Amino acid sequence: MNAPVPHPLADAAALPATPAPVKTTCPYCGVGCGVLARPDGTGGAGIAGDPAHPANRGRLCSKGSALGETLGLSTRLLEPMLRLDGELVPASWDAALGAIADAFRRTIEAHGPDSVALYLSGQLLTEDYYAANKLAKGFLGTANVDTNSRLCMASSVAGHKRAFGSDTVPGVYADLDEADLVVLVGSNAAWCHPILFRHLEAARERRGTKLVVIDPRRTASAEEADLFLPVAPGMDSVLFAGLLAHLAEAGALDEGYVAAHTSGFEAALAGARALAPDVATVAARTGVPAADIARFYALFAATERSVTCYSQGVNQSAQGTDKVGAIINCHLATGRIGRPGMGPFSLTGQPNAMGGREVGGLANQLAAHMGFSPEEVDRVRRFWGAPNMATREGLKAVDMMAAVGEGRIKALWVLGTNPAVSLPRADEVREALSRLDFLAVSDNVRANDTLACRPHVLLPALAWGEKDGTVTNSERRISRQRAFLDPPGEARPDWWALAQLGRRLGHADAFHWRSAAEIFREHAALSAFENDGTRDFDIGGLAGLDDAAFDAMAPQQWPVRMPGDGGETRFFAEGGFFTPDRRARFIVPADPAPAAGVDDAFPLVLNTGRIRDQWHTMTRTGLSPRLGGHLPAPFVEMHPADARALGIAAGDLVRLASPQGAAVLEARIGDGPRPGEVFAPIHWSDANAAGARVNALVAGATDPFSGQPESKATPVRAEKVAARFRGFLLARESQSPPAALWWARVAVEGGEGWLIADDAGPLAWRARMASLFAPFERSEFLDVEGGTYRAAAYDGEGRLAALLSIGPAASAPDWAAVKDLLNAGGLGAAERRAVLAGRMAGAASGCGALVCSCFGVPADPIRALIEAEPGADVARIGAVLKAGTNCGSCVPELKRLLAAAPLPA
The missing domain is CATH 1.10.10 (Arc Repressor Mutant, subunit A)
Structure with a gap:
């Protein structure tokens, strides 16, 4: 038995006792906004934007602004857990890590190194990512290490490498300020990257920058556009092939740049002309009016300072890498790359997707932007002193979960993500995870869908406010993540847990780190090792930072090849690509096929995505009452024509079904989707709604280059779900889900709320709620004939403890006027009567959405x-x-x- 392990921060200086603001970084999207966190001394903190951070200059989006509401221990996992005799029981770190070490050692001895795997998250810090990849690829001998970033930006990585020879983002955020044309492709930046969208709005006011939005769905970004092109799903590469052909015909090429710095242009142009011979063909295939296509082509050809930003609508596609390549082709052909106000720009979705890419977080990468060529494998082996170096690519996320289901992967460690919700074919993934010989999960919450898959070990990870290390944003800017809260309970850094496993498996010298700073220095040194300008990623100038300098490190972009390097850096204005001949490669996109499987049985196309105020599977944002107020229920957005044809009205429940699974969602009717298409957000899970896991429907056909699954074009059918009664439950204390046909849990001030739909009437609900109301003073209103039941419970101080309101679905009660009463003090007689009437005393109505x-x-x-x-x-x-x-x-x-x-x- 190993000796008990010390707390990894035990020797570190205590966090400041005074509430001075701590400079850290937002844990949401890839914009990488700076945050000032001021601890309040009771486990919370005041949150504000950091005016000095170049990514946001003091602004925060709605999610960042609400970060203070998500701090606390109510949902936290605070101690290691082991499954013994079928039940999870508290355990020591020594016992939990020993169980993982024994399971991995035993599995590798019996089945080889590729029978084990790690599945990571773009919300890990760079140092966590580095430790995981060094452990698996250098010492366990497997490259079966992938990340949920595979689901959001792998096609950008593959597209960059095909074109540039490296995963390089050429531009910087300042290009949005200096562009005369910005094209958003598959990006609802107004909701998903709002701080960057404010850059664009400022440029439009200052210099008249034009905005073109290309998206199948009319989004908030499209509503702001000068030109909106509602492209058919998957047809972006046809649109940009047509643009390349037009640029050639219009004499808008930079022939000098093409000749000096690229190869393959003639083949790419021939392929573009074959794919998109004229505007009429492009219009027919994309569904965009020919006049609008011609207007876009003319605008792009005439505007030198053009930036094309693309995000999940491009990446999350079976043709994602070709879409990226088709966009890059147009910038290479015009020489609009690496200069102020121009270039292709990938907007990453997660806070550290870029950092993960830097350390080899994907199964087809090694650290420091290296791959699996024999020379690169040997270089990393020598630097790490790795005895069991993986020599070939591992399984990407979708294939990894298929291998889990087939029994080829027998032991898996999941860190910081929720694959039972986020991966395609989520029902199959959940079943596969439940059948593993060994499953370990590191997380900071004690309940989510993946934790329901009966893991053998749970490890309590640090949460955002407790983490120390670095992250990298979409413009290659490395920022410090600084802790401003003490680690609660037995929570530990992920890098530390990974290093402890490495030690237990006999590799103590390689995993001797005592701090994130030590890992960062090693990571930086590897980036410069035998580099000499041959690789884009080089932060060797930071390898000599001592602990104090690391702690004080200001946000800075890579490359940082020498100490003191800094400032904004763009790539490729003068060529210098990272291919063997230093020339960029034009690519020839394949002819994209329409969404497969759309037929009479599944006549609609499902597009999935995010909404403004929620994040991933809501384990953090779901704690904020403010963020829950905008779109509180899982929904499907439908075009009015489709809704009429199916007899569906706004607010009705709709069952979406595909060959893979089903979900029940609330209908929202509008002109966002094109006819024949529907949109549903990905955020709801079994932890916060009944049967609303949208990724259970998604088939997940993968891109042949990137392995990224298709999430934007799943054939589905829709049908109305009849529910006779609708209503809500408010409760001061956390409750189990109500026994209803459908429910959605929402954070509200002072407690939690449940939106309810059911076929059971007032008497049934009165009986169901008896146990909840039993300990309290209760007042009721019951109208059996009218189908209405309302009941309120009050504690000994007269405060509202719970409120239930159920009525006919056609006149469903609204909680807008009463849901804040859980946070109120004692209520008088008049106010209690108003509560039963469904409104606050003296109020005629609520305040609206x-x-x-x-x-x-x-x-x-x-x-x-x-x-x-x-x-x-x-x-x-x-x-x-x-x-x-x-x-x-x-x-x-x-x-x-x-x-x-x-x-x-």
């Missing part, structure tokens, strides 16, 4: 202002109510409210 999450502004006061001031505009709404003045992601909604207002007489 939440519009601005940053400042908690609902719709009704905005409408009232518009009615009182017929000439009001977005600026006036901001001046009076503050809505739209922070991240700006609600501005499109403010404009819709203004447009819907009656014209003044």
Whole structure:
């Protein structure tokens, strides 16, 4: 038995006792915003944007602004757990790590190194990622190490490497400030990267920058565009092939750049002309009007300072790498790359997807942007002193889970992600995880869908406010993640747990690290090892940072080849690509096929994605009442024509089904999707809704180059789900899910709320709620004939403890006026009567749906202002109510409210 392990931070200086702000980095998207966290001394913190951070200059989006609401221990896993006799029981770190070491050792001895795997997360810090890849690829001997970043940006990686010879983002955020044309492809940046969208808005005001949005769905970003091109799913490469052909015909090529710095142009142009011989063909295949295509082509050809930003709509596709290549082709052909205000720009979705790429977080990579050529394998082997170096690529995420299901992978360690929700064919993934010989999970929550797959070991990881290390954002800027809260319970850094496993497996010298700073120095040294400019990623100039310098390190972009290097760096303006001949490669996209499987049985195409105020599977954002107020229920957005044909109205429950699975969602009707297409967000899981796991429907056909699964074009059918009664439950204390046909859990001030749909009526609900209401003083309203039941429970101080309201679905009760009462003090008689009437005392109605999450502004006061001031505009709404003045992601909604207002007489 190994000796008990010390806390890895035991020798570190204590966190400051005074509430001085700590500079750290936001844990959400790849923008990488700087955050000032001011600990309050009770486990929470005040959160503000860091004015000195170059990514955001003090601004935060709605999610970043609400970070303080997500701090706390109510959902945290605080001690290691071992499964004994079928039950999880508390254990020591020594016992838990020993169980993982024994399982991995035993499995490798019996079945070889490729029978074990690690599945990682773009929310890990770079140092965590580095430790995982060194352990697996250098010492366990397997490259079966992949990450949920495979699901969001692997096609960008593959597209960069095909074109540039390296996974290099050529541009910087400042290009958005300096561009005269910005093209957003498959990117709803107004919601998903709102701080960058504010850069773009400022450029439009200052220099008249034009915005083109290319997306199958009319999003908040599309509503702001000068030109919107509603491209058919999967047809982006046809649109950009047509653009390349047009650029050649219009004489808009930079022939000098093409001749000096590229190869393969003639084949690419011939392929483009074959794929898109004329605008009429492009229009027919993409579904975009020919006049709009011609307008886009002319605008791009005439505008030198052009940036093309692309995100999940491009990457999450079976043709994703070809789409990236088709976009890059147009920038290479015009020489619009690596210069101010121009270039292709991949917007990453996770806070450290880029850092993961730097250390080889994907199964087809080695650390420091190296691959699996014999020379690179040997180089990394020598640097690490690795005795069991993996010599070939491992299994990518979708193939890894298939291998789990087939029994080829027998032991798996999942760190910081929730694959039972996020991967395609999520039902199959959940079943496969449950059958593993050995499953370990490192997480900071004690319950999610993956933790329901009966893991053998649970390890308590640090959460955002407790982590120390680095992350890299979409413009290659490395920022410090600094801890501002003490580690709670037995929670430990992920890098430390991985290093402890390495030691237990006999590799103590290789995993001797005592701090994240030591790992960063090793990572930086490897980036420079035998580099001499042959690899793009080089931060060797940071390898000599001592602990104090690492702690004080300011945000900076790579490369940092020598100490003191800094400033914004662009790549490829003068060529210098990382291919053997230093020339970029044009590619020839394959002819994309329409979404496979669409037929009479599955006539609709499902597009999945994110919404403004939630993140991944909501284990963090789901704790914030503010963020839960905007779109509180899992939904499917449908075109009015499709909804009419199916007899579906707004608010109805809809069952979406595919050959892989099904989900029940609330209908939202609008002109966002094209006819024949529907959109559903990915955030809900079995932990926060009944049967709303959208990725259970997704087939996940993968891109042949990147292995990234298709998430934007799944054939589905839709049908209305009849539910006679609708309502809600509010409770001060956490409850088990109600026994209802359908439910969705929402964070509310002072407790939690449940939206409910059911076929059971008032008497059944009165009986179901008896145990919840039993300990409290209770008041009730029951109308059996009318189908209505309302009940309120009060504690000994007269405070509302719980409230249930159930009524006919056609006149479903609304909680807008009462849901904040859980946070109120004792209620008097009049207020109690108002509660049973479904409204606050003296209030005629609620305040409407939440519009601005940053400042908690609902719709009704905005409408009232518009009615009182017929000439009001977005600026006036901001001046009076503050809505739209922070991240700006609600501005499109403010404009819709203004447009819907009656014209003044």
